[in-house]
Amino acid sequence: MPELSGIGVGRGIAAGPVARMSPPPPAPADEASERSAEAETERVQKAVAEVAAELEARGRTAGGMARDVLEAQAMMAQDPTLHEAVATRLQAGKTGEYAVHEAFAEFRATLEELGGYLGERASDLSDVSQRVIASLRGLPAPGVPDPGHPFILVAEDLAPADTALLNLDQVQALVTIQGGPTSHTAILAREKSITAIVGVAEAASLTEGQQVIVDAGAGAVITDPTQEQLDEAQARRAAHAAQAAAPITPGALADGTAVPLLANLGSAKSTEKAVALGAEGVGLFRTEFLFLSADEAPSVEEQREAYQSVLEAFPGQKVVVRALDAGADKPLSFLNDAPEENPALGLRGLRALMANEQILRDQLTALAQAQENTEADVWVMAPMVSTVEEAEAFTALAKEHGLATAGVMVEVPSIALMADELLSRTDFASIGTNDLTQYTMAADRLLGSVASLQDPWHPAVLRLIREVGAAGIASEKPVGVCGEAAADPLLAVVLVGLGVNTLSMSPAALAEVRAELKLHTLKQARGIAAAALTAATAGQAREAAQQAAQDAVQDTVQPAVQH
Template sequence: MPELRGVGIGLGVAQGPVARMSEPLPAPSDAPSEKTADEETARVREAVSAVARELEERGAKAGGAARDVLEAQAMMAEDPTLESEVDTRIGQGKTGEWAVYDAFASFRDQLTAMGGYLGERAADLDDVAQRVIAHLRGVPAPGVPDPGHPFVLVAKDLAPADTALLDLDKVLALITTDGGPTSHTAILAREKSIVAIVGVAAAAALAEGEPVIVDAAKGVVTTAPTADELEQAQNRADARRDAASAPLTPGALGDGTPIPLLANLGKPGGAAEAVELGAEGVGLFRTEFLFLSSTNAPTVEQQREAYTELLDAFPGKKVVVRALDAGADKPLAFLNDAHEENPALGLRGLRALRASEDILREQLTALQQADAATQADLWVMAPMVATVEETRYFTDLCRDYGIKTAGVMVEVPSSALLADRVLAIADFASIGTNDLTQYTLAADRLLGSVASFQDPWHPAVLRLIREVGDAGRTNGKPVGICGEAAADPLLAVVLVGLGANSLSMAPTALADVRASLLDYTLDDARVIAEAALTADDAAGARSAALEAAATRKKETQP
């Protein structure tokens, strides 16, 4: 096949020869141990400790999100439940290698069965097991190859410890056969701006040294590329590099229409980089980091400290904070510990907060206090709003706590279809295209088997976005986009044509989108959006938009 498809991470394009990740260590033998149980236990304890310390050291060296990921892996290695499972197997006369292999595999299977965010962590557990077994055997753990020249790395999946310290002078791009957009490979690839495509099952057949083009923006790996294809890919890579180094300017269309470009952030510590990359504010601040790492809800004081740090980084700028969005792939025992057969359609988002209203009230208290102590323009929005009544409940509660600007996230079709009534109440709407696509196409965004449906280019999704854009104009209320769709340079133009007033994305995507918007006027954006809406499917919408964009460019060229 000349083209292999997967999920693109980032927007770059790269080319080079394939180098394959080394194969995992062979499974240990199930033969009885020739050592005593105490001897085997001591060997395993020493190996686990050594691996955990190595992971922590790698994390400290890498910094950023990589540090958090690797520290989590180190904790995983020393998990007491896993330790107990290993001890049980050693007590049955097994070797330390087999005990680690079997116990970790059992936990991996449990995580895989859970699916979603936890399912994505199964690969992390495999990596820990491989490192411990390698230490026990006295051999190097499987790792990134070094063919002596720059290469495109192909792997089943890439362990966080390897991704965090990739030599970007040698690794031109990354292709994995497994994994999804929430895997740690994807998370760290985004942070390090690595050109990457994950979930390319057919990449297992790529040969060592085979030349390929990796186009993350399209999610396509081109095999046996022609000279013309290689030249076009290089031109795109050069243009992207030039755009990234261009002077920072506020987001705007070619006719001067302002389109503020904002950052999606998950922690206050990411603010400095976002500002450096040209973010004009924050369009989505996810507050989950304060809650997911704790067995209890954080105090008002702990929250206020984090929110103040964030707001201080953006004096005079808009900062949109999302109230706690828990449930589904982000379960919290202290918020909702009831088993749900389909948590994506269960007690999540604002529904979960209403069921534990004291947590929401404490969060609003902390936000108001942080707002009073800083100079940023604080906006607060509720996640997963589905009804007009929910909109009124949240905005009224915000008013009670002195929050000046209260809005909602549009992530389900009902709120999009009722956007005219929702925006008669809320001060603004922010469209979360990831969940809106999931619920519109009835396709779990964390489930690989339906990944082909998870495409925000689908005309059904675009029509819903247009409903919200129209409602914003009618009510004189701003409408932003904070899902992954905003980071697609051409789709960003379409979203503006559908009525979006601002776009929020990962900071590394800002330069691409800024450059793309400057190529079109507001009239152009509306024409391109209408072209996309005439299609029957996502691929057709993308093609129609590309054709319309090319036509508009040609018409405006001297």
């Protein structure tokens, strides 16, 4: 096949020969052990400890989000439930290798059935299992090849331990057969600005040494490219490098219309990079990192310290803090652990917080205290809002706690269609395009089998964004986007044309979006958006916008040349 399709991460492009990951150790046979159960237990405990220590060491070396992922993986290796499952099999006379293989496989199947965020972590569990088995056999762990020259790394689904320490002088791009937009490979590729495409099912057909082009912007792997295609890829790569090296300026269109470019942050650890890359504030500060690994809600003081560390990095700038967004793929025992038939449509986000109001009140109290101790301009918003009444209740509660600017996330079609009423009752709206696309298209955003439907370019999604943008203009209230759509440079222009006035994204995407905005005036952005809205499919919308953007740039260049 000349071109393979997948889910692109970022807008990078790279070319080179394929190198495939070293295979995992062969699955152990179901056979009786020649050792005693006690001896096998000692072997397994030693191997698990070695693997956990290695993962933690790699995490300390890598730092950032990679450290979080690897520490979570090390915790998986030492999970008491897994240890019990392994111990049961060892007592039954199985070998350590088989006991680990079977127990981990059973636990992986459970995570896959749960789906969502936990389903995405299933592959992490397989990597831990393979590492433990390799340790038991005295073999090196599966890992990244070293062919001695730059290459395109192709893997079933890259392990976090390997992604974290990739030699980026050698690895030009990543292609994985498995994985979705929130897999660890995608998460770490965004953080490290690695060109990557995940979920490329046909990548299994790629052979060692085969020349390919990886075009993340198009979500395409071009096999056996022509010299012309290679030259074009090199030119685009050079253009991306020039954009990254360009002086940092405030986000703005060609006519000077300001479009502040903000950062999406998941913890205080990411602030330094965001500031260095020119973030003009924070458009989405996710507070879940404080809650997800806890057995009970953190105290007001613990929260205040964490929030304050982020706010201090942005004196005088806007920091939009999202209240705890738990439930669905992020269940919390102290918030909502009741089983639900369809948790994505259940007690999640603001619904869960309103059912446990003290947790919300504590969070607002901590945020207000952090605000008093810093110079940041703090905004707070509620996740997963479906009704105007919910928005009104949250806004009142935030102001009661001393937070002057309160708004909501637009992630559900119902609230997008009621945007005019919404913005008459709250201070701002921030569109979460990941969930808005999921709920509009009825396609789980973490499920690879429906990934093709999870496209914010779909005209149905763009029309909903237009409703919110129009309501923002009419009410003179700010409307931002903090979903992954804002990191797509051309789609960012479309969003501005639809009435969005701030864009928030992974810091790694700031330079490309900044450069693209400078090519178009507000009038042109509206024209490009209008072209996308005439389409019937996501692909047609993208093509229409690309053509309109090219025409707009030519119309700008030609008069200048004639003059």
